[in-house]
Each structure stands twice: as C-alpha cells, then as structure tokens.
Amino acid sequence: MNRILLLVNITGLIIGISYGLHGPILPVFAKNIVGATYSELGLIGLANFIPYMFIPIFVGILLDRINNGYLLSIGVIINSLSIYLLSIAQSVPEIMGFRIMTGVAHAFFWPPCESIISEESNETTRVKNISWFTMFFVIGFMAGPLLGTVFLEGLDITYRVLFQITAFILAGTIITSILVSRRSIKNHKEHFSFSTLKEMKRFPEVITLLVFCTSSFGIILTIFPAFLNDNGMSDGDILLLYFVFGISRVASLALAGKFARKTSQTLIAATLAVSVGLAISIFADSIITFGIALILMGFGFSIFFPLTLEIILSKTPKNITGKIIGAYETVFGIGWVVGPTMGGSITETLGSEAPYALFCIIGIGITILAIISRKKLEPNRVLN
Structure with a gap:
C-alpha cells in the first residue's frame, strides 16, 4: 500500500469513528430529548441525504479539474462544524x-477519496483498494x-457533549x-459538460440494485435505532448491535477481492441477505435476533459498494x-432520500414494522431481477 492510499485509509478510519460515535445515537437523541416523531426522524434523514442527490454531480466535475485533497479538506471542515452544532440543537x-x-x-x-x-x-x-478504504x-x-x-455509560456524559467530542x-x-493534497495530481482538463453523466444510463440494472440497497441502508441508519429503542433495546444495546x-461489514469487505471473481452471484446473495435481514427485523424480540438481522444486512450493504462501482468503472473511459x-454517488443520494422519507411516513401510518415488511418484499423482487440480469452484472475492462 503506497503512502497516498495509506493516508486516504487513515482519513476513512477517523471519519468512520466519528460517524459511528454519533450516528446510531442521533435518532434516539432526536426522539427522546428533542421530541421528534417517526415522521420527523424520516425528515431528519431526508435532510441529511438530500444534498447527496445533487452535490456529488458538481463534485464529480471538480474531481477532474481540482486537487482532490483540497475538496476533501472542505468536506472535513463542513462536517466537523455540522456535528458540533448538533450539541446546541x-x-x-x-x-x-445541521444534517443538511x-x-x-x-x-x-x-x-x-474514491x-x-x-x-x-x-x-x-x-476493487481491493476501494474495498480496503471502505473497510x-x-x-x-x-x-x-x-x-x-x-x-x-462509563463516563456518564450527555448526548450533547458526545457530539462535541465527535466533532473534534x-x-x-x-x-x-x-497531506493527501500535496501529492502530484493528474487532471484530465475536461470541458464542463453534463453529457458524460448520461453514461450512467447504460447501467439500469446496477442503478435499480443501488437504489434498493441505499434506500434500505438509509432506513437502517436513520429509523432503525429508534425502532430498536421502542423494542426494549437500551442505548448500550443499540451501540453494541x-x-x-x-x-459483518468489515468481514464482507475483507473478502471483496474474492467475491469480485463471481460478481453477479455475490450481488444476488447480497440482495437476498438484505431481504432476509429485513424480514427477521419484523419478528425480532431480543438482542440476538436483532444481531442476526444486522449481520445479514451488513454483508449485503457492504459488498454492494465496491462491486457495483467496479462494474461501472470497468466499462467507462x-x-x-x-x-x-x-x-454514481448521486444514485446513492437518491436511495438515501427515498428510504428515510418512506420509512418515517410508513411507520407513522402503518406501524413500526411496516417499512421493513415493504422493503423485504421489494428486496425479493430485486433479487429476482438480479438473477435475470446476472450477465449484465459482470465487470469488464475493455475500455480501460
């Protein structure tokens, strides 16, 4: 692993710590301290993810023109400030x-980073390097x-102090x-154009799988912690889960290189694992059964990312x-908006288990689609 990849991986590690430190507890904070309803939790998730429907397009254009390390530094500054501000919300x-x-x-x-x-x-x-970064x-x-x-629980600090620590x-x-920004860069000097974004239209099957995966993932990140809390899980239980x-995600990513040899079969297994995990969540009544559900979904969500990105990049100049x-990241944003928005409103109108049942059914359909389209879910390297 060269120096630049090591620095990027360290950056990913620290940002991951900060996300894990405050992310799972934020819905509980919003519900129990601020008084948010499930619909409002969905709106908070929507606010967090809706910029990701648009901003990555412009960042993607800048990636071919500006030192990527500078763009990364901008993200770090904005992110730190946004999390600190949660402590005064x-x-x-x-x-x-603040989530916007x-x-x-x-x-x-x-x-x-990608x-x-x-x-x-x-x-x-x-595939290996992207998987290692994600890992x-x-x-x-x-x-x-x-x-x-x-x-x-150990130091007995408040949620607000936790957000401040996370920001630092x-x-x-x-x-x-x-340090990453000091590397030599290879700008392609492309003219400003949205025409190249139409390349994504060549991958409808991949886009469909991604929207399902990210929608489900968005629910698990924004709604599921409050669902766990309502089903008797304490703050410590939620963080442990x-x-x-x-x-589960780390183990999946560590094996991504091997899974890439059978990309389509792995993606079929991933959609099925997410669907089964959602189904188990409906009937789970203990930390063990919830843990099994999250293990299955952890595999599905994580393996999707490097394999689908490789399919697209391998067929793109x-x-x-x-x-x-x-x-590609904009597709993630679409899914992350759809999931929490639907999840919050469905929970309010049909009950807390309803979004998981609905997405389980959708997941079964997506699995069938993946089986039918398996030949299109294999990468090639003709254009590279």
Whole structure:
C-alpha cells in the first residue's frame, strides 16, 4: 500500500469513528430529548441525504479539474462544524439544518477519496483498494459505537457533549487531507459538460440494485435505532448491535477481492441477505435476533459498494472517471432520500414494522431481477 492510499485509509478510519460515535445515537437523541416523531426522524434523514442527490454531480466535475485533497479538506471542515452544532440543537428544524450541512460535507468526502484511490490503482487492484478504504471506514464506524458506550455509560456524559467530542475527533482528519493534497495530481482538463453523466444510463440494472440497497441502508441508519429503542433495546444495546453490524461489514469487505471473481452471484446473495435481514427485523424480540438481522444486512450493504462501482468503472473511459463517480454517488443520494422519507411516513401510518415488511418484499423482487440480469452484472475492462 503506497503512502497516498495509506493516508486516504487513515482519513476513512477517523471519519468512520466519528460517524459511528454519533450516528446510531442521533435518532434516539432526536426522539427522546428533542421530541421528534417517526415522521420527523424520516425528515431528519431526508435532510441529511438530500444534498447527496445533487452535490456529488458538481463534485464529480471538480474531481477532474481540482486537487482532490483540497475538496476533501472542505468536506472535513463542513462536517466537523455540522456535528458540533448538533450539541446546541433544540428543535427538529435545527437538527435538519445541521444534517443538511453533513450531507453536503459527505459529498466532499466520499467521491474525492474514491477518485484518489482510482487514480492510485490499476485494473487488478481497484476493487481491493476501494474495498480496503471502505473497510477502514467501516472499522471506524464499528469502533465508534463502542467508544460511544464508554462515553455515555462509563463516563456518564450527555448526548450533547458526545457530539462535541465527535466533532473534534473528525477535525483531526484535516491533517491527513492536507497531506493527501500535496501529492502530484493528474487532471484530465475536461470541458464542463453534463453529457458524460448520461453514461450512467447504460447501467439500469446496477442503478435499480443501488437504489434498493441505499434506500434500505438509509432506513437502517436513520429509523432503525429508534425502532430498536421502542423494542426494549437500551442505548448500550443499540451501540453494541451497530458494532456487530460493523463486524459483518468489515468481514464482507475483507473478502471483496474474492467475491469480485463471481460478481453477479455475490450481488444476488447480497440482495437476498438484505431481504432476509429485513424480514427477521419484523419478528425480532431480543438482542440476538436483532444481531442476526444486522449481520445479514451488513454483508449485503457492504459488498454492494465496491462491486457495483467496479462494474461501472470497468466499462467507462478513464478520462471521465471523476464525473462517473459523482453520478454514481448521486444514485446513492437518491436511495438515501427515498428510504428515510418512506420509512418515517410508513411507520407513522402503518406501524413500526411496516417499512421493513415493504422493503423485504421489494428486496425479493430485486433479487429476482438480479438473477435475470446476472450477465449484465459482470465487470469488464475493455475500455480501460
């Protein structure tokens, strides 16, 4: 692993810690301290993810023109500030405003890191390097809840102080992002154009799978912690469950290189695992059964990312890589908006188990689609 990849992975690790430290507990904070309803939790999730429907497109254009380390530094600054501001939030609209900032910041974190890794990789190492970066992020996301348990239960600090600590931890990544910005860059000097974004239309099957995966993932990140709390899980239980969720994700990403040899079969297994995990969530009544559900979903959510990105990049000319990464991340934003918005409103109208039942049924249909389209879910390297 070269120096640049190491710095990017360290950045992902620290940001993952900060996300894991505050993310799973934010819905509980919003519900129990601020008084948010399930519909409002969905709106908070919507506020967090809706910028990701648009900002990655513009970041993707900038990726081919500006030092990616500078873009990453912008994301770190905005993200740290947005999380710190949560410590003074007194209402749902305030939380939504600060989560909009977080969504913008995330668009300046993930696509630049993907672009840097792509530039530092070749065709044979790209899946592995992207998987390792994601794994470092997930390791941090996995460690964050454990650290949060120490702070909340061991040191007996408040949620608001936890957000402040998280912001300072996240701010530490400004060092690694500045070091990354000092590397030599290879700008493609492409003219400003949205025409290359139409390349994504060549991958309807991949887009469909991604929207389902990210919609489900969005619910698990924004609604599920409150659902766990209502089903008797304490703050410590919730953080422990997301630690287990993280273990599943890390294990999946560590094996991504091997899974890439059978991409279509792995994606079929991933959609099925998410569907089964959602089904188990409906009937779960203990920390063990909830843990099994999150283990299955952790595998499905994590393995989707490197394999679907590889399918698209392997069939895309290198001179538009940045723009394609931006468009790819925009698909993530669409799913993350759809999931929490639907999940919150469905919970309010049909009951707390309803969104998981609905997405389980959708997941079964997506699995059938993946089986039918398996030939189109294999990467190639003709254009690279």
